[in-house]
Amino acid sequence: MTQTDRRRFIPRTDHLLSLPAVQSAREHHGEHVIRSVIQATQERARRGEIGPEEVSEVIAAALQTRRATTLRPVLNATGVVVHTNLGRAPLSPNAVDALVAASGYVDVELDLTTGARSRRGVAAREALLAACPAAEDALVVNNGAAALVLATTALAAGREVVVSRGELIEIGAGFRLPDLIASTGARLREVGTTNRTHFRDYADAVGPETGCLLKVHPSNFRVDGFTASVSLDELRQIRGVPIVADLGSGLLAPDPLLPDEPDAATALTSGADVVTASGDKLLGGPQAGIVLGRTDVVGRMARHPLARAVRTDKLALAALEATVAGGPAPVVQALHADPDRLRVRAERIADAVGASVVPHDGRVGGGGAPGVPLPGWAVRLPEEAARRLRLGDPAVLPRVHDGACLIDVRCVPEADDDRLLRAVEAALKH
Structure with missing residues (x-):
């Protein structure tokens, strides 16, 4: 029988739509997907x-294994803790539970006692203030860039934002700080030079047209050598002008592991009137923009019309509250992982597949603490294993470096070590 003749035996669409497997799949998938x-x-x-007789079986298997989202979970074996391409911070179990709880109707903007409308995200705000007592008020928006844009819009639209030339950074994916601020209607007043800015540069620039002073942490690069910058302690000597500190990474309090990374508590006590940061970096929560600071300044931001456009949803609020109020998030655990324990875990995998273990420094990632090594260990595999690992199940993202595929377990939950081992074994078999 020819191939053309066999096509006549391919089941018709109406027959396939009536299959029991297809009927049950309608509970999880839309008609257009089926x-x-x-x-x-x-x-x-x-x-x-495939043969005509296989069509029904293949359809049933495809619908049964089809995920609700095309996003695939990935085991992060790069050693980079805040990995932007992998969604930055993985959420804690508490935050995941909070997402599920907030997926239905919740009192995100309702006082159940009175039945009246309430301030949005009260619980997340209270959690942030409890974790950062130096702040008088807090506001949550949808990401870190939005927090900075809202601050400069509310404080300086139509006026000047005074900022050091050495802090006019590009934050990734081609987005540049000057462009973001210009989009708010504020005018940049650049002071100092790329490598050196002094107090007098700021003081001389301040005038009737000044909306705010902006201090930006250049989190994704370092400038060493003949440099000078102005601290928040010095800037607060300039009276009558709000000081905005854009921290980027999201630390609420100092971390001894990252001594040069600014934190919200220190920035506020040093003179910042408001700080902005991301929730999905070192804080270890969902994508969110965090604003902490003086009641009057945060209030001006909250009342600005733009605040409505950049407000965050109930899911992010719930996950952020759970992250801040809970125990150490996965990001914190990975940063402070014990190198000796990392070596034991790496050696177990290496011994099982006949590979070697080599020293390997992890990185903070996400623009945080550039150049700070996180001492650890990695399983060294042939470079060609990398692609098979990425395309395997589970998908594993290793680091390819110096002609080798490196598996760093720092960011892999220890409970997933067996899954990681099976993925490595499968990649090497091919």
Whole structure:
């Protein structure tokens, strides 16, 4: 029988739509998704990739294994803790539970006692203030860039933002700080030079048109050598002008592991009127922009019309509250992982597959603490294993360096070590 003749035996669409497996799949998938799976499978049969008798079985298997999202979970074996390409911070179990709890109707903007409308995200705000007592008020928006844009818009739209030239950074994906601020209607007043800015530069620039002073932490690079900058303690000598400190990374309090990384508590006590930061970096929570500071300044931001456009949703508020109020987030655990324990875990995998273990420094990532090494260990595999690991199940992202595929377990939950080992074994078999 010819291939053309066999095509006549491919099941019709109406027959396939009535299959029990397809009927039950409607509980999880939309009709357009089901039909696309059926049509794609029929096309495979027409091309001769599968036989007509296999169509029903292939459709049932495809619908059963189809995920709710095309985003694939990945085991991060790079040693980079805050990995932007992998969604930055992984959420804690508490935060995941909070997401589920907030997925239905919740009192995000309702006082259940009175039945009246309430301030949005009260619980997240209270959690932030409890974790950072130096702040008088808090506000949560949808990301760190939005927090900075809201601050400069509310305080300096149509006026000047005074900022050091050495802090006009590009924050990633081509987005530049000057462009963000210009989009708010504020005018940049650049002071100092790329490598040296002094107090008098700021003082001379301040005038009737000054909306705020902006202090930006250049988190994703370092400038060494003949340099000078002005601290928040010095800037607060300039009276009558709000000081905005953009911290970027999201530390609420000092971390001895990262002595040069600024934190919100220190920035506020040193003179900042408001600080802005990301929630999904060193804080270890969901994507969010965090604003902490004086009641009057935060209040001006909250009342600005732009605040509505950049407000965050109930899911991020719930996850942020759970992150701040809970125990150490996965990001914190990975940063402070015991190198000796990391070596034991790496050696277990290496021994099982006949590989070697080599010293390997992890990194903070996400623009945080550039150049700060996180001492650890990695399993050294042939470079060609990297692609198989990425395409395997589970997907594993290793580091490819110096002609080798390196598996660093720092960011892999220890409970996933067996899954990681199986993935490595599968990659090496091929």
